[in-house]
Amino acid sequence: MSDRYTLTYEVYKQRIEQAMLGMIPEEPEVFRDGRVPQLLAEAMRYSLSAGGKRVRPVLLLATVEMLGGSVEEALPLASALEMIHTYSLIHDDLPGMDDDDLRRGRPTNHKVYGVGQAILAGDGLLNAAYEWMLANALRYPEHSLRHLRAIREIAVRAGVTGMIAGQCIDLMSENMEPDFERLRYIDRHKTADLLTAPLMAAAFLCAADDWQIRALETFGENVGVAFQIDDDLLDIEGDAVLLGKATGMDAKMGKMTWPAMAGVQEARRESAKLWDRARDAIAEFGPDGWFLREFAEVLSRRKF
C-alpha cells in the first residue's frame, strides 16, 4: 500500500472521529435542556470511540473526493453512517440477539451500562445520525435535494429492506438447514447494504453520472459480501486477540455462513471472486479511482 493511501486514510479517519465525538461532547452535568444527558453521552461515546477501521465513513469521504465534491459538506453524512453502524453493533451484542460480552477488545456496551441504557444508547445513535444529517442538509439549502437523496439512500440501505432485514433473517436462520438463497440474502443485506450506502450517498451528494452510480453500486455490493465472508473466515481462522473478540462464535450460535456451508476453501474462492469483481468495477474510474482501488487491495488482505 502506498504512503499516499495510508496518509489519506489517516486524515479521513481523524476528521471522522473528531466530527463524530464533537457532536456528542462529554457532558459535565447529569441533565440539562438542550444537552445530551451525561450517562447517555458517555454510553454513546464509549461505543463510538472503541476504535475500528471506520470503513464506511472513509468510503463516503473518499468517493466524494473522487467525484469532486466537498469533504466538509459530506462529513456529517460520513459520521452518521458510522453512528448507524455502531448502533447496530450495540443492539446486536444484546442478550436476545448475539449476547456478546466482548467487542473490539472491550466489554460490550450493555456489560458496562446495563441493558436498558445500552438499548437507549443504540436508539440514540440511530436517531442522532438522522438529526445531524438533516441539520447539515439545512446548512446547504442550494443542495437540499441532493442531501435528501443521499440521506434517503442511507435510510433505505440501513432499513427494513436493508440492514435490518438482513439482521432479521440472520437471527431467525440460526440452526436452520443450510440454504444458499438465504445465506446470500443475509450477506447482501446484513453487511453489504451498509457498505454500499456510503458509495451511493456520495454519488447522490455529488450528482454523479449514471455510469458512476452503477459502477459504485457494483463495487459496494461486491466489497460488502466479500467483507462478510472474510469476517466469517476470520471467525474460524483469525486471531482472537487481533480481532478483539472471541472466535468460533458463529459455529456456537449455529449461524449460516459461507465457510460453515461450503467449507473454508470454497469460501476463500468465493471471496476472491467478489474482490476481483470489485476491482473491475473501480477500474472504470481510471486513475481517479486510486484510493478505492488500494482500499479494496488492503481490505481483501485484512487479518482483523
Added chain:
Amino acid sequence: MSDRYTLTYEVYKQRIEQAMLGMIPEEPEVFRDGRVPQLLAEAMRYSLSAGGKRVRPVLLLATVEMLGGSVEEALPLASALEMIHTYSLIHDDLPGMDDDDLRRGRPTNHKVYGVGQAILAGDGLLNAAYEWMLANALRYPEHSLRHLRAIREIAVRAGVTGMIAGQCIDLMSENMEPDFERLRYIDRHKTADLLTAPLMAAAFLCAADDWQIRALETFGENVGVAFQIDDDLLDIEGDAVLLGKATGMDAKMGKMTWPAMAGVQEARRESAKLWDRARDAIAEFGPDGWFLREFAEVLSRRKF
C-alpha cells in the same frame, strides 16, 4: 364534544392507520429483495395495529389543516410520528427497561416475537419513519426546505436531547430521592417532546408565522406534561381493563412521578393548571383553533 370533532378525529385516525399499515403490507414470502421480511413486517404491524388514540399523528394533521396546509402531503409525517412513538413503546417494554408483559390489553412485542426480533422491530420502525418522511419530501421538491425543517424538528424532539434523553433520566432515576427538577425534566422530555413535535412539524411544513409557532409550542409543551401527569394518576386510580395494562407499576418500579412525589391532589391541581395554559395558548387562533380546543377538552378528561 361536538359531532364535528368526533367525526373529524375518526377520519384522521383512519387515514393514519391506513397509511401506516399500507407502508408495511403483510408479506406472503419469508424474504425477498426490496420487501420487508415476513416476520419483521408482522412484528412491526403487531404493535402498530394494537390500537391506541393516535394522539400524535392526529395533532399533526389537525394542525396542518388549521394552518391551511395539505393533509395529503403531511400524512407520511403523521404516520412516522406514530411509528416513532410505537418503537419507543416496544423498546420501553423490553427486559432491562420496564419489562412489561402487557400493552393495550395484548402481550408485549417481545412476549410474542422474542427479545431479539422485538429489538429489530423497534429499530425498524424508527428507521422506517425517517425512510418514509424522506421519500415523501422528495415527492415535493418545491417544498424540500419545509420538509427538511419539519423532519429535523421531529428528529430533535425524538432524540438524544428530547424523548430519548427523558427515557435515560427516567430509567436512571428509579428508586432515587424525590427531586422536582429531575421530575420536570423527565415529563418534559420523555413525553411532552413527542407531543410537541407534531405541532411544530406542522408549523414548519406550512411555513407558519412566528406567533403561530410560539402558540403551538406552548400548547404542545403544556398538553404534553399534563398528559404525562394524567398517565401517572391513571396508574394509581385508573381501571386496568380500560387501560389495557397493569396499574400500580410506577410504584412497583420506584418511578419518579407527580402523584408519587406530591400526592394525588397536588398532581391533579398541577395537571389542571397545565391544561388551562394549553387552552389559553390555543385561544390565540380564534375559531380556527376549534379542533385543538376540543382535543384538549376531551383529552383532559380521559379515563384511559
